[in-house]
Amino acid sequence: MAGISKTVLTAKPGKLQEVVETIKSMTSRASEVEGMQGFGLAITGDNEVTVFGVYDKVQDSEAAAPIVAEVFGDMGPLMDSVPERGIFEGFWFSK
Secondary structure, eight states, X not given: OEEEEEEEEEBOTTOHHHHXXXXXXXXXXXXXXXXXXXXXXXXXXXXXXXEEEXXXXXXXHHHTHHHHHHHHHHTGGGBSSOOEEEEEEEXXXXX
C-alpha cells in the first residue's frame, strides 16, 4: 500500500503565492527522495496550502521526514505557524 503524506502550511498574510512558488521549485529535490513517486499541492484556504506526497510505501514517507522538515524549515520566514504533517496508508491513481 502506498504511503501518503499530507502537510498543511499556513502562510503569513501576503506570502501565499511565494509559498506556492517555493514548493513548486522543489521538484528536483523530490526526485532525490527514496521511494517518492511525486507530490502535489492545493490552495485550501486564504493563507493555507496543503501538500500531498505519494510514496511507494508508508515507511518511505516516514523516512523522508528529515528532508521534509529541512525543506519546510527553510520556508520558516514565510510561515505563520509550524506545518502539520500526517502520514497515511492509501492508494494513488494516475493515468
